[in-house]
Amino acid sequence: MTTVTAAITALHGYVPEKVLSNAELEKMVDTTDEWITTRTGIKERRIVSKGQAASDIGAEVVRGICEKRGISPEEIDLIIVGTVTADHRFPSAGNMICAKSGAKNAWAFDLSAACSGFLYALTTGTQFIESGRYKKVVVIGVDIMSSIIDYTDRATCIIFGDGGGGVLLEPNHEGYGVKDSIMRNDGSGVDYLLQEVGGSAEPLTEDNIGDRRHFVFQDGKTVFKHAVTKMADVSAEIMEKNNLESDDVAWLVPHQANLRIIDATANRMGLTRDKVMINIEKFGNTTSGTIPLCLWEWESQLKKGDNVVLAAFGGGFTWGAIYLKWAY
Numbered sequence: 001m002t003t004v005t006a007a008i009t010a011l012h013g014y015v016p017e018k019v020l021s022n023a024e025l026e027k028m029v030d031t032t033d034e035w036i037t038t039r040t041g042i043k044e045r046r047i048v049s050k051g052q053a054a055s056d057i058g059a060e061v062v063r064g065i066c067e068k069r070g071i072s073p074e075e076i077d078l079i080i081v082g083t084v085t086a087d088h089r090f091p092s093a094g095n096m097i098c099a100k101s102g103a104k105n106a107w108a109f110d111l112s113a114a115c116s117g118f119l120y121a122l123t124t125g126t127q128f129i130e131s132g133r134y135k136k137v138v139v140i141g142v143d144i145m146s147s148i149i150d151y152t153d154r155a156t157c158i159i160f161g162d163g164g165g166g167v168l169l170e171p172n173h174e175g176y177g178v179k180d181s182i183m184r185n186d187g188s189g190v191d192y193l194l195q196e197v198g199g200s201a202e203p204l205t206e207d208n209i210g211d212r213r214h215f216v217f218q219d220g221k222t223v224f225k226h227a228v229t230k231m232a233d234v235s236a237e238i239m240e241k242n243n244l245e246s247d248d249v250a251w252l253v254p255h256q257a258n259l260r261i262i263d264a265t266a267n268r269m270g271l272t273r274d275k276v277m278i279n280i281e282k283f284g285n286t287t288s289g290t291i292p293l294c295l296w297e298w299e300s301q302l303k304k305g306d307n308v309v310l311a312a313f314g315g316g317f318t319w320g321a322i323y324l325k326w327a328y
């Protein structure tokens with residue numbers, strides 16, 4: 001019996017049309033294009049228009065995937081959505097994506113792992129294919145960060161944007177697809193990157209909303225210190241575990257939080273910039289959306305058999321890396 005692997009057989013991405021540039025942010029908070037560009041690599045980000053929610057982007061991703069693969073949404077068995085900005089606390093974005101996309105025979109759930117959401121979801125989706133349980137699993141990473149960002153806080157509003165993407169996983173018998181994954185979390189980061197109130201620990205009140213504690217808080221310097229080492233470490237670890245030398249890796253697909261973190265990870269892996277997917281300058285940090293958005297943009301450059309490493313670090317802390325062999 002051959003081993004079944006979970007191969008990506010189609011993908012799609014979506015970013016809203018509205019652009020929020022560094023020049024516009026200069027008018028909103030005390031910042032400069034020069035500071036944002038040199039400290040993060042971001043020039044602009046996309047922001048949804050009123051009424052556009054995570055499930056709208058997710059449904060568009062499902063539509064695009066089905067069109068590219070030539071399948072009906074009714075053939076999808078399961079949809080897993082990495083997100084921290086679902087349309088509502090409940091029901092899940094996955095539930096609404098099924099309804100909006102016509103994935104009538106799928107069940108769905110959301111998975112919360114901040115910026116590592118897509119990698120956690122991809123690792124989870126892989127299990128359902130490898131076990132033989134399902135034939136078509138869609139894994140989505142989407143976040144509408146503008147819905148939880150304080151546009152008077154220069155520590156966060158310059159970083160985040162909206163968007164998302166996703167992949168279709170199908171069984172493969174030739175060894176293509178997800179080969180390995182290392183997923184981590186330690187809970188040590190809760191005080192440094194979180195949406196403090198509005199959850200069960202402290203429900204919303206007039207007072208805490210007045211204090212703006214329902215928005216994202218980030219102690220950027222502390223998060224940066226952890227991100228820069230942990231994302232590089234886990235990427236090096238997955239290479240070592242799978243006997244991959246720098247020359248064996250065709251692409252690094254890193255979470256897009258900060259260009260300096262991306263560069264540190266690539267350096268640690270011995271990769272030059274031309275092997276690294278980077279679109280942070282256009283889309284900023286879309287949390288769970290960054291990695292599928294990169295794959296979407298670079299899809300035409302990926303070749304069958306390419307060794308690809310995905311890596312992320314996010315709130316929690318959560319972090320991880322996935323090694324996969326591109327299947328088409």
Ligand code: UT7
Pocket residue numbers: 030031032035036039040115154155158159219220221222223224227256257258261285313314315
């Ligand atoms: O995606 C999930 C995980 N998140 C991350 O990985 C993000 C990690 N953190 C970062 O990317 C960076 O820490 C930031 C981009 C958020 C901040 O960059 P930094 O180089 O760590 O800046 P800093 O917070 O140390 O601030 C340096 C200086 C400070 O001024 P002083 O004290 O040196 O006078 C800040 O007040 O820059 C100031 N500053 C700003 N200046 C202009 C902070 N934010 C801004 C701003 N514009 N937006």
